[in-house]
Amino acid sequence: MTTPTVIAEIELTHPELVLTRTIEAVPAMKTELEYQVVAEPGTYYLFFEAHGGDFDAFDAAVAEDPTVSDSTVIIDAPELRVYRMTLTSTERLVLPKAAELGMRILTAKSGESGWLATLEVPELETLKAFRSHCAERDVAVKVKRLYHPEDRRGAQYDLTPVQRETLVAAYERGYLEVPREASIQELAEALGVSTSSVSARLRRGTKNLVENTLLR
Structure with missing residues (x-):
């Protein structure tokens, strides 16, 4: 296996990014993208894990969030819930492009006003191409950290x-x-x-x- 050239930790922000309004309304709740499924062309089901906050407040915010619909709890545990939601628009959906460019999405978690993603980047040109793709969709990309894995023994x-x-x-x-x-x-x-x-x-x-x- 070829090891990644670099690990990129980035922040993605735009008012219309998925769940951005919910993230801002319930900042104590930590949300992580588990995976996404394309049900048919243009239709995405997104699965999120949420924990660490008020689930009632989170559910109320999701109900008013225009970026998702049909929110359903599929795992309800005392400490966390896993939700399935339908993305209402793919206009700001950018992470699939990262995968298309050959980057591996390690994590995608809610931040203060957007999403924090950790990516394995095979070469910096692919990261530049991803940033250009995001710019075309008015999604701001802030590179918070770029580093070579300090220890690649794994x-x-x-x-x-x-x-x-x-x-x-x-x-x-x-x-x-x-x-x-x-x-x-x-x-x-x-x-x-x-x-x-x-x-x-x-x-x-x-x-x-x-x-x-x-x-x-």
Whole structure:
């Protein structure tokens, strides 16, 4: 596997970006894009994980948000919910272009007034092309951080940077010990994500380690 040239952490802002009004109305709620599905040409179903705030206030804000419709809770847990929503317009939908250009979308989370995305960028020209695409749609792109992974020891095992970070944190904090010295909630708080995100990263990272070590 070819390791990425650089990791780009970017901020995307525009008043008509998906859920921007909701993000501004309920800033305590942390929202993360799980994935998107094209149901038919021009129709997108988006799946979001939300946690850390007032779900009633979030639901009320979503109901008034013109960027989405048909919001449905598909997972309702005490600490988080997963929603399926229909995107009402694809005019400001830009992240699929990042994937089309060959960039890998590692995370897409709500920020103060927009979205924070972490991308694997194969070469800087692709990032320039993505910024041009966003500019054509009046979506502002602010590059908050560009860096080469400081330690690529996980690359040969097909681990993403966030998977490696989570596995290392689990090891260092004693989550993998018997008995465990840290709970998944404590691990999630240390990483600043939800427990479901930690669980998913651990499963996917472990799967990649097994596939690229024991099964080779």
